[in-house]
Ligand SMILES: *[C@@H]1O[C@H](CO)[C@@H](O)[C@H](O)[C@H]1NC(C)=O
Ligand SMILES: *[C@@H]1O[C@H](CO)[C@@H](O)[C@H](O)[C@H]1NC(C)=O
C-alpha cells in the first residue's frame with residue numbers, strides 16, 4: 001500500500017519529466033538564440049564595413065572552436081600567455097570529438113580567445129576579443145574565408161571562454177561533418193549549427209534532472 005504511493009509519485013514525476021523534455025525539444029528547433037552565431041554576425045558586419053569579405057559560418061569549425069576552449073580546462077590564466085593547445089590536437093582530439101572528417105581539416109589562419117569570470121554577451125565579447133592592433137588585424141585579414149565561434153562556461157558556469165577560429169578552407173569541403181551534424185559537445189555553444197543554445201544558462205537541463213531526482217528521493221523517503 002505504502003510502496004504503491006511511491007510508484008504513483010514516480011509515475012507523476014516521470015510524466016513531469018516527459019513534459020519538460022518535450023518543451024526543451026520544441027524550443028531546440030529555434031536557432032535564433034545562439035550567442036556564437038550572434039558573435040559571427042557582429043564579426044561579419046564589422047568586416048564588411050571595413051571592406052573585408054563576409055565569412056562562411058562553418059559548423060565543423062565552430063565545434064572545433066568549442067573543443068579548443070575545452071583544451072584550457074577552465075584555466076582562465078592560461079589565456080593570452082601565448083599558451084595554446086598543440087597543433088596536433090586538431091587531428092588527435094578536436095576533429096574526432098566533433099565528428100569532423102580529419103582529411104577535411106584546413107589551415108587555421110587566425111584565432112581569438114578570451115576568458116571572463118562573468119558572462120559577456122556577444123557584442124561585449126567582440127570588444128574583449130578585439131583589444132589590440134594585432135587582434136584587429138586578425139579580424140580584418142583578407143586571407144580568411146570562413147569562421148567558427150564558440151562560447152563555454154566550464155560545466156555551464158564561470159569562467160566564460162569565447163573562441164573564434166578563422167580558416168582559409170573552402171566553405172563546403174573543409175571541416176566536414178557527416179550529414180552536416182556535429183556530435184553533441186555540451187556544455188557550451190558553437191556557431192553554424194541550427195542549435196538553440198544559451199551561453200549563460202546551458203545548465204538548465206541538468207538542473208531540471210537534479211530537481212526531479214531530488215523530488216523522487218523525497219517522495220519515497222516520506223512515504224516509506
Ligand atoms: C569594428 O571593430 C573595431 C574594433 O572593435 C572598431 O574599432 C570599429 O569601430 C568597428 N567598425 C565598425 C564599422 O563598427
Ligand atoms: C595571407 O596569405 C598570403 C599568401 O598565402 C601570405 O603571404 C600572407 O602573409 C597572409 N597574410 C596574413 C596576414 O596572414
Ligand SMILES: *[C@@H]1O[C@H](CO)[C@@H](O)[C@H](O)[C@H]1NC(C)=O
Nearest residue numbers: 056170171172173174176180
Ligand atoms: C559546394 O558549393 C558549391 C556552391 O556553393 C556547389 O556548387 C557545390 O556543389 C558544393 N559542393 C559540395 C561537395 O557540396
